[in-house]
Amino acid sequence: MIANALAATENAAPGGSPVVQFTDVSLAYGEIPALAHISFAMQAGETRIVLGAAGSGKTTLLKTTVGLVAPDSGHIYLFGEEVTGRKESQLFDIRGKVGILFQEGGLFDSLTIAENVAYPLLNQHALHGDTYSHPPSDEEVERLVRESLSFVELEHTLDKFPSELSGGMRRRVGIARAVVTAPQLMLYDSPTAGLDPITANTIINLILKGRDLRNAATIMITHRYQDGHLMANFRYNPSSGKIEPAGSSQLTTRFFVMREGRLVFEGSETELRASTDPYVQKFGRPGSA
Amino acid sequence: MVASALPKSAILGVRLLDFFKKPVETFQEFLFLSGRAFRNIVRAPHYVDDILLQMDAIGVGSLFIVSLIGFFSGLVMAMQMARALSTYGAQGQIGQIVSITLVRELGPVLASLLVAGRNASGIASELGSMRVTEQIDAMRALGTDPIQKLVTPRLIAMAVVLPLLTIIADFLGLVGGYLISATMLNIAGSQYWTSAWQILEYNDLTQGLLKPFLFAIVIALVGCYYGINTSGGTQGVGRSTTKAVVVSSVWIFVITAMLDPFFVNLP
Numbered sequence: 001m002i003a004n005a006l007a008a009t010e011n012a013a014p015g016g017s018p019v020v021q022f023t024d025v026s027l028a029y030g031e032i033p034a035l036a037h038i039s040f041a042m043q044a045g046e047t048r049i050v051l052g053a054a055g056s057g058k059t060t061l062l063k064t065t066v067g068l069v070a071p072d073s074g075h076i077y078l079f080g081e082e083v084t085g086r087k088e089s090q091l092f093d094i095r096g097k098v099g100i101l102f103q104e105g106g107l108f109d110s111l112t113i114a115e116n117v118a119y120p121l122l123n124q125h126a127l128h129g130d131t132y133s134h135p136p137s138d139e140e141v142e143r144l145v146r147e148s149l150s151f152v153e154l155e156h157t158l159d160k161f162p163s164e165l166s167g168g169m170r171r172r173v174g175i176a177r178a179v180v181t182a183p184q185l186m187l188y189d190s191p192t193a194g195l196d197p198i199t200a201n202t203i204i205n206l207i208l209k210g211r212d213l214r215n216a217a218t219i220m221i222t223h224r225y226q227d228g229h230l231m232a233n234f235r236y237n238p239s240s241g242k243i244e245p246a247g248s249s250q251l252t253t254r255f256f257v258m259r260e261g262r263l264v265f266e267g268s269e270t271e272l273r274a275s276t277d278p279y280v281q282k283f284g285r286p287g288s289a
Numbered sequence: 290m291v292a293s294a295l296p297k298s299a300i301l302g303v304r305l306l307d308f309f310k311k312p313v314e315t316f317q318e319f320l321f322l323s324g325r326a327f328r329n330i331v332r333a334p335h336y337v338d339d340i341l342l343q344m345d346a347i348g349v350g351s352l353f354i355v356s357l358i359g360f361f362s363g364l365v366m367a368m369q370m371a372r373a374l375s376t377y378g379a380q381g382q383i384g385q386i387v388s389i390t391l392v393r394e395l396g397p398v399l400a401s402l403l404v405a406g407r408n409a410s411g412i413a414s415e416l417g418s419m420r421v422t423e424q425i426d427a428m429r430a431l432g433t434d435p436i437q438k439l440v441t442p443r444l445i446a447m448a449v450v451l452p453l454l455t456i457i458a459d460f461l462g463l464v465g466g467y468l469i470s471a472t473m474l475n476i477a478g479s480q481y482w483t484s485a486w487q488i489l490e491y492n493d494l495t496q497g498l499l500k501p502f503l504f505a506i507v508i509a510l511v512g513c514y515y516g517i518n519t520s521g522g523t524q525g526v527g528r529s530t531t532k533a534v535v536v537s538s539v540w541i542f543v544i545t546a547m548l549d550p551f552f553v554n555l556p
Contacts, residue, residue, distance in 0.1 A: 063426065066430055068426050068429055068430060088429070088434060089434065092432045095429075095430055095431075095432060096432060098430070100427070100430045102423040102426060102427055103423065104421075104422045104423040105422070105423070106422065106423040106424055106426060106427030106430075107424070107427075108419075108424055108427070108428075109418075109419075109422075109424070119431055120431045120432065123431055123432040123433050124431060124432035177431075
């Protein structure tokens with residue numbers, strides 16, 4: 001608990017400003033709205049579960065958060081700094097504080113698992129500028145890569161290539177790569193999509209573990225209500241090394257439901273389940289979506 | 290209502306503008322990508338390993354096919370020209386004809402078309418697959434400029450390697466021509482090689498090396514442009530690959546047609 005509290009203090013954005021803040025953000029692909037007047041803010045240690053039908057703008061929301069897609073209007077702030085309007089080269093530093101798991105994994109086919117996980121350590125400018133006075137040594141990189149892969153229980157895959165792993169294993173490597181730099185904000189795009197229920201639960205447990213060990217702010221896109229339920233009601237206990245019921249900490253997890261680029265619901269799990277909106281109801285029931 | 294109030298000529302004008310909007314937009318994006326790729330040549334970080342890997346993939350990988358086609362094009366040309374030249378009793382000039390045709394035009398164009406078919410498609414499909422599997426987004430998210438990491442090394446490698454491949458194709462074409470002149474026309478080797486060498490001027494060598502250099506830039510950038518802008522999953526990768534080969538091949542002929550009037554009129 002003390003460790004978490006300390007981590008929370010460290011992770012807080014400058015001046016106590018939100019880790020992520022969207023102010024009236026809109027974006028359209030041609031005539032089709034992907035984001036329509038989205039506004040929200042989240043603090044360090046909080047979790048947002050984003051639900052919604054395919055094509056409702058969930059992935060776009062995630063990509064605009066780190067400037068991979070530029071909005072047509074509105075403002076996005078990460079750790080108190082405005083992301084919108086920045087050049088690509090000016091975004092590298094701030095992206096160094098964010099870990100992302102892409103829907104397709106985003107692992108580099110031509111690199112081994114070890115090289116994939118080491119990639120952010122060797123390439124993210126912010127790390128070299130802030131955490132390290134110079135690029136990390138080979139020994140340091142190897143230690144962090146091994147630590148990260150052992151976190152997802154895949155340290156035996158160091159020299160393999162992504163194509164040699166199963167879908168669930170690739171997703172776990174993606175998590176290892178996302179957490180290797182100990183980022184303050186984690187973004188997960190459909191981490192359990194296409195996986196069997198057992199592997200999906202393993203992935204959610206790893207996400208919970210990553211969140212609670214470092215008290216990182218987390219945005220998770222998912223089609224499965226169960227994923228959100230686990231994130232809202234369970235926590236990782238570092239003492240016992242087990243996932244346990246969360247108790248009061250569920251207050252820090254809020255659910256979003258998106259439809260055609262709009263945020264049609266924002267609230268707690270209880271409010272989600274009590275919603276009378278037929279569209280929201282589709283995502284707010286166990287076994288839904 | 291508004292459209293119906295417009296005169297027919299205005300409606301036609303609007304439709305014409307709409308028709309050209311997409312190609313102009315594509316060309317503009319292509320120029321932006323090219324500008325960034327060139328600017329990155331002088332900017333750190335420099336991915337030397339990637340440049341060497343690409344040189345190997347493009348240069349060593351294309352060496353056999355370029356050599357083969359170069360050899361046979363010289364061989365076939367010598368055979369065809371021998372018949373025409375014999376009409377005028379000018380078979381002794383076979384070396385000159387093969388040499389000028391290969392060095393000025395056929396060598397650069399054939400080698401570039403082969404490399405376009407082999408490598409523009411390879412580049413577009415590789416980068417396109419990276420695009421649809423979110424590897425390019427991941428690269429950006431993990432602190433790397435994809436143009437610096439993927440486009441600039443391919444541009445440099447192609448610009449270095451294609452002129453070298455062209456020299457090899459030219460030489461093997463001359464060897465092919467020599468085989469025909471020696472076996473079918475009974476022309477002495479010294480006569481063939483002397484005439485083939487002496488006819489060449491700096492003008493010929495300049496265009497013979499400038500052309501593949503320019504073609505290389507076009508092939509690399511077109512392949513990268515279509516690869517990086519792939520959308521629509523695996524079908525999109527297929528479309529990008531086809532477009533990359535077609536567009537780069539067309540540009541090879543357009544550029545050579547634009548350059549030839551300049552070089553032909555040189556003293």
